[in-house]
């Protein structure tokens with residue numbers, strides 16, 4: 418987002434926003450308060466569709482507050498949405514790609530105009546602080562535009578190939594990338610705009626039609642993204658927005674043979690189940706899985722310790738540790754261990770915790786009761802098996818008692834403990850001491866995940882780190898965030914090993930191609 422000033426909002430710049438951003442956020446917050454408690458439909462074939470059963474979208478910072486009512490979609494809604502997407506596919510896919518790009522760009526412009534309203538809704542249903550929420554909305558705009566740019570730069574992915582060396586014939590060849598058909602997008606709660614909107618925009622620009630299903634904790638943000646597409650004039654049925662539980666609606670979507678491709682972003686367990694279920698079809702369909710992380714930061718004796726402390730604590734506790742990219746493991750050389758740990762504790766204790774719509778707040782609540790309980794369980798385990806440096810308790814005094822607030826936690830733990838391997842997805846980071854850098858690298862890589870990783874050390878050491886770490890997004894000496902804060906076109910985002918299936922990062926130059934299959938066109942003429 419470019420405001421009137423020269424400031425451009427990204428996850429790296431969000432720590433020093435101009436005053437104007439706060440003013441506009443506050444205006445949106447006032448509008449939002451007048452819109453609470455409404456009944457929001459699904460969007461199927463361009464129409465608002467209401468189900469017999471509803472679910473409440475509640476504010477995790479104040480669980481008494483019902484943000485809105487949403488539809489508990491079922492298998493019938495799944496079938497209707499997929500059928501609408503199937504009907505819309507022939508016309509959408511045969512439209513000139515330039516016309517699809519124009520519509521998706523228009524949706525991005527609308528989203529940019531509505532950025533602050535989207536941001537406030539997101540803060541309220543996810544618990545994201547202001548700048549993180551605005552960042553997620555701005556990232557979605559960037560992902561829409563990036564997909565359009567890539568289609569243009571690649572001229573619609575039509576490439577002239579060699580002419581066959583025939584005598585008496587002219588035989589030309591061309592490669593064309595073409596859409597698959599109906600694409601399913603299932604997204605998680607933590608980046609409800611970017612991870613619903615990003616894959617949707619790529620699928621649409623490529624010529625697929627889409628059914629999108631957000632997480633049950635975050636239906637409103639996704640609805641606002643869907644409204645941008647609808648209001649931009651994307652034809653009926655080309656995208657469809659359905660809401661409801663993953664175990665019923667999500668499962669019904671997965672099991673429907675109408676789907677030609679899927680982008681699932683979420684946990685490893687659900688992703689792997691989807692992969693297996695999806696694999697039982699008559700042929701192999703593209704399955705883009707963006708899964709969990711257990712992201713390490715390695716700090717050597719040559720590091721700038723202040724940059725390391727700032728970057729690590731920001732990445733450990735931004736969005737309450739509920740980022741796939743969160744810095745959840747820190748490996749520190751023994752010679753600088755005490756100094757760095759004490760600075761990290763100091764910075765962690767300075768974070769303001771509270772209502773995420775408040776401008777001074779860095780940590781909001783965790784997203785729901787399940788995460789709140791997870792935090793308590795892990796804290797108990799850390800009290801027993803490790804040493805809590807700070808945190809380790811839920812916050813219940815005063816206003817905190819109304820929501821799911823947890824103290825950001827740093828804990829020492831033997832490297833053999835299971836929590837060095839398990840993605841906790843709450844504000845808890847484990848810290849350990851190493852004496853040999855090769856050993857630290859071995860520990861960093863000995864997990865099922867390979868999403869992001871951070872490094873603080875000398876420039877030579879850093880190149881060694883890149884060559885040896887198993888991760889899709891890596892950062893060196895970055896105070897803006899040790900392991901978090903990727904931006905489309907700058908740090909395309911995706912993981913290795915159990916963190917991702919495609920090996921190509923979203924917001925990167927190889928991503929849009931995943932939504933298309935290749936057709937070779939050979940044309941022969943006598944003469």
Ligand SMILES: NC(=O)c1ccc[n+]([C@@H]2O[C@H](COP(=O)([O-])OP(=O)(O)OC[C@H]3O[C@@H](n4cnc5c(N)ncnc54)[C@H](O)[C@@H]3O)[C@@H](O)[C@H]2O)c1
Nearest residue numbers: 604605606631632663667668683684687707708709710741
């Ligand atoms: N790699 C990435 O880019 C990335 C980004 C964000 C989050 N994540 C991961 O997402 C997880 C947190 O998000 P979450 O708690 O919302 O994840 P989740 O796996 O619980 O849910 C993700 C989505 O899957 C749906 N779902 C659940 N069961 C389903 C089923 N059987 N069939 C179809 N859909 C089903 C849910 O309703 C939701 O929409 C973490 O593991 C995090 O690391 C990964």
Ligand SMILES: N[C@@H](CCC=O)C(=O)O
Nearest residue numbers: 740741742901902903910
């Ligand atoms: N793109 C985000 C992470 C998304 C996953 O949760 C980042 O780079 O921090």
